[in-house]
Amino acid sequence: MAQAQSAIDLDGNPVNPLAQASGRIVILIFLREDCPVSNRYAPVIQQISSRYQQDAIFFLVYPDKDESAQRIRKHLADYGYTLPAVRDPQHVLVKLAHAEITPEAAVFNRDHQLIYYGRIDNWYVEFGKPRPAPTTHELIDAIEAGIARKLPAQSSIKGVGCYIADLQ
Amino acid sequence: MLTLGAFALGALFAHGSPPQNAEKEVHQKAQITFNRDIARIIFTSCSTCHRPGEAAPFSLLNYNDVKKHAHQIAEVTRTRNMPPWLPEPQHVKFADEMRLSESQIDLIQKWVNQGATEGNPADLPPPPKFTEGWRLGTPDLILNAEKPLVLPPEGADTYWNFIFRVPINETRWVKAVEIRPGDKRYVHHANILVDREGTSRSREARPGAGFGGMEIRIESQVFDPDSHLLFWKPGTVPYIEPEGMELRLDKGADLILNTHLQPSGKPEIIQPSVGLYFASHPATRQLMLLQLENDSKLDIPAGKKNFVVTDDFTLPVDVDLLAIYPHAHYLGKDLQAFATLPGGKKKTLIHIPRWNLNWQAVYRYADPVMLPKGATVSLRYVYDNSDENPLNPNHPPARVRAGNRSSDEMCHLWLQVLPVNFDPAQGDPRMLLQEALSRHNIEKNPADFDAHYNLAAMLQARGKLDNAAKEYQIALHLRPGDAIANNSMGSLLLAQGQADQAVPYLEAALKARPDYFDAHYNLGNAFAAQENFAAASQQFFLAVQAHPADANAEANLGSALAEQGKFVEAKLHFERALQIDPANILARENLAELQRKMK
Numbered sequence: 001m002a003q004a005q006s007a008i009d010l011d012g013n014p015v016n017p018l019a020q021a022s023g024r025i026v027i028l029i030f031l032r033e034d035c036p037v038s039n040r041y042a043p044v045i046q047q048i049s050s051r052y053q054q055d056a057i058f059f060l061v062y063p064d065k066d067e068s069a070q071r072i073r074k075h076l077a078d079y080g081y082t083l084p085a086v087r088d089p090q091h092v093l094v095k096l097a098h099a100e101i102t103p104e105a106a107v108f109n110r111d112h113q114l115i116y117y118g119r120i121d122n123w124y125v126e127f128g129k130p131r132p133a134p135t136t137h138e139l140i141d142a143i144e145a146g147i148a149r150k151l152p153a154q155s156s157i158k159g160v161g162c163y164i165a166d167l168q
Numbered sequence: 169m170l171t172l173g174a175f176a177l178g179a180l181f182a183h184g185s186p187p188q189n190a191e192k193e194v195h196q197k198a199q200i201t202f203n204r205d206i207a208r209i210i211f212t213s214c215s216t217c218h219r220p221g222e223a224a225p226f227s228l229l230n231y232n233d234v235k236k237h238a239h240q241i242a243e244v245t246r247t248r249n250m251p252p253w254l255p256e257p258q259h260v261k262f263a264d265e266m267r268l269s270e271s272q273i274d275l276i277q278k279w280v281n282q283g284a285t286e287g288n289p290a291d292l293p294p295p296p297k298f299t300e301g302w303r304l305g306t307p308d309l310i311l312n313a314e315k316p317l318v319l320p321p322e323g324a325d326t327y328w329n330f331i332f333r334v335p336i337n338e339t340r341w342v343k344a345v346e347i348r349p350g351d352k353r354y355v356h357h358a359n360i361l362v363d364r365e366g367t368s369r370s371r372e373a374r375p376g377a378g379f380g381g382m383e384i385r386i387e388s389q390v391f392d393p394d395s396h397l398l399f400w401k402p403g404t405v406p407y408i409e410p411e412g413m414e415l416r417l418d419k420g421a422d423l424i425l426n427t428h429l430q431p432s433g434k435p436e437i438i439q440p441s442v443g444l445y446f447a448s449h450p451a452t453r454q455l456m457l458l459q460l461e462n463d464s465k466l467d468i469p470a471g472k473k474n475f476v477v478t479d480d481f482t483l484p485v486d487v488d489l490l491a492i493y494p495h496a497h498y499l500g501k502d503l504q505a506f507a508t509l510p511g512g513k514k515k516t517l518i519h520i521p522r523w524n525l526n527w528q529a530v531y532r533y534a535d536p537v538m539l540p541k542g543a544t545v546s547l548r549y550v551y552d553n554s555d556e557n558p559l560n561p562n563h564p565p566a567r568v569r570a571g572n573r574s575s576d577e578m579c580h581l582w583l584q585v586l587p588v589n590f591d592p593a594q595g596d597p598r599m600l601l602q603e604a605l606s607r608h609n610i611e612k613n614p615a616d617f618d619a620h621y622n623l624a625a626m627l628q629a630r631g632k633l634d635n636a637a638k639e640y641q642i643a644l645h646l647r648p649g650d651a652i653a654n655n656s657m658g659s660l661l662l663a664q665g666q667a668d669q670a671v672p673y674l675e676a677a678l679k680a681r682p683d684y685f686d687a688h689y690n691l692g693n694a695f696a697a698q699e700n701f702a703a704a705s706q707q708f709f710l711a712v713q714a715h716p717a718d719a720n721a722e723a724n725l726g727s728a729l730a731e732q733g734k735f736v737e738a739k740l741h742f743e744r745a746l747q748i749d750p751a752n753i754l755a756r757e758n759l760a761e762l763q764r765k766m767k
Contacts, residue, residue, distance in 0.1 A: 034226040042433035125558035163239040
């Protein structure tokens, strides 16, 4: 019987983040180890996840097939991440979330429908050009909308950062 | 059937092109491969930073590396974000231009669109070779930052200054400097300022701790204009000064490394070091840094999209322009500098249409640009203080004026010049440049303290003491408590034989700075001229405390004591003076006379 495509946890077992969090908002954050933009976001991502931990569950998604579990574990430790991480070498979650860039986020409401995908905020104008501070916060807006059982004003805005490798 | 026919016709049409275009057509249709077409671009323009230990976050050294980032590479080269090179192409060429041609960019786009294939291994050029460690070999002197800076994981860009004490016992001539900023991934750029008198140390909370600040000003008492732009940004290769143009470093000088750091998402340790390479002989050619600026015009209303500032300076001597360094902060948009030659012809010296402070750099010319006496150098900077400027530090936009903080603005243009075609018998051409620049600055801003002070110093050096005194007076009117200006005025009056008038100025200098050697020394001489030898010896004593290794101070102390009949003490100080400097005439002659008296 053909193996269904799936994301895998750091121990190598198939995992489906959406199956894990019934009734809660699910957020996927797509990262690359070597992306200076998504790395700069590490404290921000941690903070947002702590703020909404009652209602939302975050997963860090590493779509690069060459990023091993060992390297990912080191990356999590270096950047102070305490969130669950999954590998997505078959780009199952990437396709589900329409992800192209790191960092990008995907927000699924309590019924696990995709209500937002794209950038976390508008901190970066373009590659190499960060604002002093972000002035819009699309990820937070989407989470708040999901909690309130509404749709966010923005359904999607493309992120600025590093392209995910081997995108189809 | 019709459709098929149309396709066939289409294909025929393409192959039926005229002969001279055939090669081009074939090339365009041929598969672009990494090995044959792309590798050489990457090796030349990317690998130097995109390799382990360098500034970039990932390597680009082989096909796998490049394939992994193919889409990214296509985008950042298309937008000219990479390689980072701000100036537009121009007639006057820069050295080491890090810029891809349109056809190179096009080739990269096509390669990625075609699937980014590897190609024939036989086509691959040899990989680039890089020197590991210090680029120019082991330095003659390695300076390490005393205390590292811990850069926090998040927050605004940080500007931090490290002080390097230079352990040399005599004047040395530096022919090259390698700046190693620490972790190159987090230091955006760095530059070195020479603090000839160690005045920046007072800014450290504890010795060796370093201090914050985006822009620093170094005080200097003597005509010793800065001469070199010592700069580092990713990709910088240490520059060996041409023969004769070495940088002078005296005993007691500090090097201040001013760094621009950007948080990375995790804490980082920043511990820079600097390597110095010495020449065995002194420099023979005197370089000078000239600064065009117009900070006083920087009063940019909130929301103003195109705020223009200019400055124009006419050269009083012939110079060769060697390097240029434009500087503005986050509101700078379009920066331009040009020269207008006598006769009216214009030469663009640099044009940066999309200024990005993060990529500021010193640009060296491929060949020196000759600018004759009478040529006018101009800057024209445009600032954007609107909401449309995403780098605007204020949200919503606010009124912005000149200042040192990143939320302030600046309008500076540094030029490294070498005066040429001058007669040494006519004096130091740099003084003419300094004088002209000071006069220009006074025209722009009559309340420019530094300009009045510098003009006074130049006039004094030319022997125009009355005019110099007038300028010192204006400077003191602007800053009555300034130690240096008070000392200089006192010293000038003393030189004119007016000890009585000199004393209050020298006392004011000491009130502002109690351990000011020069002022103690000058005041000692003033009291001696008034024949108040008790007061004179007190001043010379304080001078010796401030600078224990100054033979003249010891000798003068001896003289003042001798005048009071304190022969034994006087002899002690004459002997000390001769210990410091056996050739000190004052001490030798006075000691001899004293010994005669004491017989």
